[in-house]
Amino acid sequence: MKNFWKTGVPFIWLTGSALALCLLMVIGLVALVLYHGTGFFWPSDIEAVVLKDGRKAMGQRWDKQEIPTSNRTGSGQFRIQIKVGNRDVYGSDFQWIDESDIQSTDYPRDAVVFERREWGNFYGFIEALYEGEIQMSNTWDVLQAQLGETRERHEQIREIEKDAIGDLNRQIESLRLKKREIELGGGDADEIDAIDRESRSYWEAYEQLADELAQLRSANEIYRVDVRLIGGEVRQIATADIVRAYRPNQLGILGKSGVYCERIGEFLFDEPRESNTEGGIFPAIFGTVMMVFLMSLAAVPFGILAALYLREYARQGILVRGIRIAVNNLAGVPSIVFGMFGLGFFVYGIGGSIDQFFFSEALPTPTYGTGGILWASLTLALLTVPVMIVSAEEALSAVPSDVRAGSLALGATKLQTILRVVLPGALPGILTGIILVIARGAGEVAPLMITGVVKLAPSLPVDGIWPFFHLERKFMHLGFHIYDVGFQSPNVEAARPMVYTTTLLLMGIVLALNLVAILVRNRLRKRFSGATF
């Protein structure tokens, strides 16, 4: 036994198990997120449960767990959690049922899931379909046709509300500001009159649109569907309120996959519903991408510039060495400190001054003097510029100095050498740096929280209204979406799958970016290690 310890083998095994644990943690985390993140959109079967006391419940299975007891040895009894939906009827989405109370479980073929625009899912059986007062033949196809038609109208309504009316609102608001500007500057009665007239004409146009909207709405309202709950009660739902209806118990694998893909599509490309807990996260994806883009636009060129200076122009000495260490360490300064700087300097300092000089008529409502995508991007650019400098310098120093000497010896100027010889040689390394910067920027949340991210942005930072890019607007972000929906949402239980899915998406993006960076770097190392000697 003593020999066994002496060989050191158990210690080696211990160190090995530490590494194994690290790897297990990574794999376990990815697996956990994959498991929770991919399953949410799968249309699982609808269970109808009859309890021993005669009560009934119907919905989709959510969870199953051992009934907890006061001393944790386990009761051997299980309970299931069913998403019964129908929040407007039952008051809550979920119901715990002890398995011992269940008399029978079956999967009714006609059970329908209605995904609604409000109030979450509805589970039931179709009783009757109506168009106005006329009862339609009770078929699935008729309902789908109605759904298609109302969806189209719904889109129209959205378009009018968002584009046409939004446009009018902006016109009226800009007129109001113009009027205020004139009033602040002394005021010319004629001009004010003209503005009033103009704004009146907009109001008239607005009323016309409102009429149109009302017509569309009432046209949509005539389609209704009577739905029987499992308890026998019948409720009427306007077809216009339904996003999607399907009968999972009748769907085969293929059909379910269809619904699955449709829901993923909705998740990626649609706007959120029900305060982010349902629908899509398109604005968050868009906001993240745009923020990262703006950030790279600022961080990459300046980072390369600084690296070029440090590596090619600065006289190497104690000062440059100190600067190098300082820049290196800046990458380790907490991101929240950068966030504070962004808030104090960009938002309050620069933004406040811009408001004072260019948007004084809108005050006290701040335009640039509040968090926005521009300030958030610049803050993150400051945060990532050290990363860029360090990796660009590394790439530059990997270019062999004899290549430089050769170029100079052939009569090229220093600038020509840099632009034509050094930079192309360092390009792959710089690319790696850019990818790392993007990955770091995409995953950072804390500084954004105080410089312009919101849980729900009314409009994207890019749209069809002049000047097309609205850099002062607040934006949504995948990382903040996770924090907000996971921790501040009123219905955390129902929202959790959504958060897992967002997490999966964010993790996928960041890990893929890093993987690419690592692969590029490894390939480069091989190339240079072959080339230099």
Add this chain to the structure above:
Amino acid sequence: MDRAGRWVITAGGIGVILSVLGIFLFVLMESYPLFLKPDVSRAHTFDFSHREPVLCTGVDPYQAVMFVVHETGIDFVDMTTKSVTESVSPPELQGRRIRAAYRALDNTHVGLGLDDGTMLGCRVNFAVDYDAEGKQIVTPSFSVESTMDLTDETLEHLVFRHDGKSRGTVLGIADSGQLVLGISETQRGLLGDGKTTVHLYDLTAEIKGRARVGAVTKSGRYVLVGTDRGEVFRWEVGRASSRPKLLDYFRISDQAVTALDFVLGDVSLVVGDVGGRVSVWMPVRTHEGDNKKMFKKIHALRSHPAAVTALASSARDKQFLSGDVSGVVALHHMTSEQTFFQLSGDGAIQTLSFAPKANGFLAVSKSGQVTDFDLQNPHPEVTLQTLFGKVWYEGYTEPQYVWQSTGGSDDFEPKLSIVPLVFGTFKGTLYAMLFALPLAVLAAIYTSDFASPNVRGVVKPVVELMASLPSVILGFLAGLWLAPLLETRIVGALLLLPCVPIVVVICAWAWGQMSEDFARRVPDHWILTLLAGIALFALYLSFALGPVAESLLFGGNFQSWLLGTTNTRYDQRNCLVVGFAMGFAVVPIIYTICEDALSSVPQHLRAGSLALGATPWQTAIRVVLPTASPGIFSATMIGFGRAVGETMIVLMATGNTPILDWTIFNGMRTMSANIAVEIPEAPHEGTLYRVLFLTGVLLAAITFLVNTLAEVVRQHLREKYSRI
């Protein structure tokens, strides 16, 4: 062209580096004004010697109009033109003279004490309006609302407080030393003004010595009187119709009390005496859990050279002014125990009054000179002592470190001690490092010394990938997945600590019993897979044993056992969760740097050691590890720096309560999470905003120092390697 290029690159490069370094400077500058001295200047002196004595003054919130109460009435003065705009002599005076006056902290209720013992309860109003050009116009108005016959003698000192609803309380001290308390109560009728009843109580006989000064709380519940023997008597007033109950009295000094006033909030009492001493007294619970409170001297401020004659509290914060017979005016802050300045003046101070926004004050001398001072003191409550030391706040039984930046009421005092936050930061970091350091260093040793190059080529990028995981994901999983999971399986999680090593060692032993031929034929990467399997088994084993151990050792429920035996509450989001999640974030950083340091130890050292007969393990631990130890130190430092600044994980995986407690089973609040939580609500350039920036400076300084240290050590190590 070449020159232009050089110029652009040099300018750009230096610019980028300077601006990045400028961040520190900016953050520092934002917090610097916290420690600035107040700015005070004499704006104007109004000569009211023809009205001598001036009994009381006050000014509107915009400092546009001042009112001056003198013997025969009240004058309003326009502060911009410096001229009297209106002199009012209320008809209710009927030729009598005003001998005492009192302005309440609300700046509207003013009491006038007359020479026949009558009190006039008045109201001063400042109506704010804007003229056609948008200029502000303040119009004062003055009305007598109530009268009360306190006594037949001339009033020498008067206190008048109104609770803003129905009760007015008047404390009068007459020439002869007679002490009278008057309470008026208005029953609001459904129609009209309702009926007002007045109750008078003569308290002269209840005190020892002669009453000199008094103070009354806004609600009228407590009445305090200071005497010429240096004592303060305290009464409690219940219903208006029942006689006030004398609660207690306490000795301030052996000299006469000459000034008495409440600090904002009506809890702490400022006392000035003939000797010029100024002190603050607070009701403090005599015993923990006991409801009885005794007045105790909490703060002593810088003394005046002569008898204190006037006090005035700020309506904004816990500042107050004191003035004395020799004309010295001093500004103090109660909680931070500061005396900002002592200005010497022209003559004995008659009365003082703070501007409602605390941005100026008026000092009135006995000779009728009214001096207007401008004051800029935006952060009076912050000193190094209040940030880093224990502070005795109102309502606490002893000095403490407290962080509580916002409260429910208007007179809430922000408590900004950084200590709990610094503590929380280090607590979280400590637990994260306890988890991460052994794991990462051991894993690095295995990778550099015992794993095959193939395994190394795969493992390293995977762990590096782990480093790039956004912390918001780790925080989310820790807070919403791990924390609820651990709550029921806490004992199993604790069992991991002994379980994993024991299982691994047993397995290693079993492996050694197998034929060497077989063991050698197993490929290297299979060993790691096998180890992962073993680790998984250990994981399963400890969680399976968890409930058994819990019922054997902790009576079935760990949480209640914890509460019962150590009096520690188990929080769901505790340091165990944070330590794990933050450790997860730190492990790859430490691992990568450690592994680099270990694997770049020159191979001839290893070869020499092995050739001398040392086992691989001995070589690793006695030769490689000591050589690379500076690298491991620098890895630790960098990991530490990362953990100190981590925001999202702590924000999501702890309860964010600023407590001072090392226990692993409850949470904490770190500086970084505190910034994230509070800065969106902190008013720009306010005290909280600046204090948060100060914590940012602290955070940046810590990480910068730690990282620089690590970097320097690493560079030395590189030199060392090149020498060997």
